[in-house]
Amino acid sequence: MRTHRLELLPAVDVRDGQAVRLVHGESGSETSYGDPMEAALAWQRAGAEWLHLVDLDAAFGTGDNRAQIAEVARAMDLKVELSGGIRDDASLAAALATGCTRVNLGTAALESPEWVAKVIAEHGDLIAVGLDVRGTTLRGRGWTRDGGDLYETLTRLDSEGCARYVVTDIAKDGTLQGPNLELLRNVCAATDRPVVASGGVSSLDDLRALATLVPEGVEGAIVGKALYAKAFTLEEALEAVSV
Numbered sequence: 001m002r003t004h005r006l007e008l009l010p011a012v013d014v015r016d017g018q019a020v021r022l023v024h025g026e027s028g029s030e031t032s033y034g035d036p037m038e039a040a041l042a043w044q045r046a047g048a049e050w051l052h053l054v055d056l057d058a059a060f061g062t063g064d065n066r067a068q069i070a071e072v073a074r075a076m077d078l079k080v081e082l083s084g085g086i087r088d089d090a091s092l093a094a095a096l097a098t099g100c101t102r103v104n105l106g107t108a109a110l111e112s113p114e115w116v117a118k119v120i121a122e123h124g125d126l127i128a129v130g131l132d133v134r135g136t137t138l139r140g141r142g143w144t145r146d147g148g149d150l151y152e153t154l155t156r157l158d159s160e161g162c163a164r165y166v167v168t169d170i171a172k173d174g175t176l177q178g179p180n181l182e183l184l185r186n187v188c189a190a191t192d193r194p195v196v197a198s199g200g201v202s203s204l205d206d207l208r209a210l211a212t213l214v215p216e217g218v219e220g221a222i223v224g225k226a227l228y229a230k231a232f233t234l235e236e237a238l239e240a241v242s243v
Ligand SMILES: O=C(O)c1ccccc1N[C@@H]1O[C@H](COP(=O)(O)O)[C@@H](O)[C@H]1O
Pocket: 013, 022, 024, 025, 026, 054, 056, 058, 059, 060, 083, 084, 085, 086, 087, 104, 105, 106, 107, 108, 130, 132, 140, 141, 142, 143, 166, 173
């Protein structure tokens, strides 16, 4: 029997001031869905408890949408997970100053392990690490560069006290092909920390399948393309995972 409901995190990824979805995280594959504030408010009105808010330009190194993202984060009454380009003290301070519930570090966990260990020690549960993988190889800098082995990095981060992981299968992301349940099971078997699943959700059945992994450690699921493509509504998704 499941003890917790799967948390759902509708995504608002911002590129060049617009809410977009990418395919496999590839720059240039954007489909635009308009004003990020409108998208975020729509998910909030539909009953979202969380918002996964990403500055894609900061992740790619093509500028940033920091002011706009901060405005969205501050306007929300729900919990916000903020990511993209949080790689040093200044960007972390700016992210935390939005009042977000947690930040998600990607590239920094691969390239600046000492800094990440320090901020995990300082901020605890406010810090999650995004493990964005192709196969079992981590990818950073807008998912354009290899960043080491998933399980070695997980072991290191566990030993440093990392509170939570956001696991994205890049091969699935933005494709509506279903989540990589095997990867999620393997990650859950390798760590006792909660895991937020990301990539591939296409249907309510996918969400129900992810909900069966809650006892193994999957705490939540990021939902992007499926919501924007209207495969289902957020209200239907929340109902599907209610226990
Ligand atoms: O979410 C995406 O589609 C995405 C695509 C390409 C790069 C990053 C993407 N998303 C988020 O960005 C952070 C990583 O940013 P950084 O490496 O810390 O600058 C990652 O957690 C994803 O949530």
